[in-house]
Amino acid sequence: MMRRTIPLIITFISGILLVFALFIPHKPFGNLEERFNDWYIIVSGFTMILGMDSLLLHHWNKIRRRQADWFHSAALIVAFAVTLVWGFYSGIKVGNPFDPKSTFLQYFYTYVFVPLQATMFSLLAFFIASAAYRAFRARTLNATLLLVAAVVVMLGRVPKGSGASVVLFGIALVALAVGLVLHGRSLVDLRGQLLAYGGAALSILAIIPIAKYFPTYLPAVADWIMNIPQLAAKRGIFIGIALGGIAMSLRIILGIERTYLK
């Protein structure tokens, strides 16, 4: 009763009251969403303490048992303690550690937190590039669309991208033409050969409009891709996510989904 039924009742009441508040924007439900939202932020803020406990305990055990790389765990605990003490000390001294006058913001945030975070995320530029090499092979129509859309958006968003696009697409079209000619030579039937050679000629001819129009229109094409096909697919995905989210929330409120009680 205390361990399963009451939590289920609490979930049902807190969830259903918010749904009522959406459809009845008057007292007593009027400001319920705002109030519950504040409570939610407070209670979930305290869950951070549980997370910190788990993190510190894991690393403390590594130090205690002298496991491999235990000194890195010691560095983590020291970094945690120094940041916490410095933050609260600055908070007590100037009122808020995020005040521009606080040393916490001036030194820790600017010279430790930002460099670490920005460098960590900038590493992804290299790994994305290697992932792109594997994913962007124009083997099927869909993979080609993915490749072309990504390249156009990337080149359309940088100042010198329009000029570079002519060279890149020119090289790609020449490579395509060479590939088609080689493929045509290996064929025995005349129709296939004509198609391959025709395709090669068209690829070479396509370089002219690309050289003429790409430098002017590439940023507009990139914007069009972002605003029309990209937005359309994203809307479809968002609508799907919303419907799935509503279904899952209803399962939780009605007590069908109870995995959080395990």
Next chain:
Amino acid sequence: MNVLWTWIAAGLTLAIFSFLYKDNPFYKFAEHIYVGSSAAFWFIYLWYFDIKPKLLDAWVMNTGFEKYILIVPAILSVMMLTRFIPQIAWISRWAIAFTVGMGAGLGITGALQGFLVPQVQATMLPLWEPVSSSTLYNLGHSLNNLLLVLGTITAIFYFYFSREHKGGLGVLSKIGITFIMVAFGASFGYTIMARVSLLIGRIYFLFHDWLHLV
């Protein structure tokens, strides 16, 4: 003072970049410093921007019902911490149940108000919309509207798995995946640009602020 801090920042930046060679003790050291300081940083952020203003400051500033109702989230927060005591750890389920219920309730209202209704509303576009005196411009504008409607509907059909994608549904889902592929490619390109701009920022810091070469 700033010179010392710039050297610390440069050292941490280089330690993280050293991972590009291979996993090494310098990278691991910087990574652990990042995890430890991030955990403390976000706790301080939560304290000063969420818990303190919404609970402690609100308790001091409010009176009557608005003041005493704050006991409810305070009790729920304490209940959450009962996980530290195994004998009464089950009490934390009540606080978890509240956050889960709240999350579910906000999930419904948020999905309806933030995603479903606005997205459906924005997709209800006129398929012929004369907005200019130029017929060609009107045609292009209406074609864009048509593509938006078609892309949205077919992308939804692609995720409909209750029936096999054959016949009419197969055609619609094929059109849908075409739009989705363009969207993924564009998002991928956009993400790469964001990461590359961060990388440029870090390299500029090393060459400008640290080495004074540029």
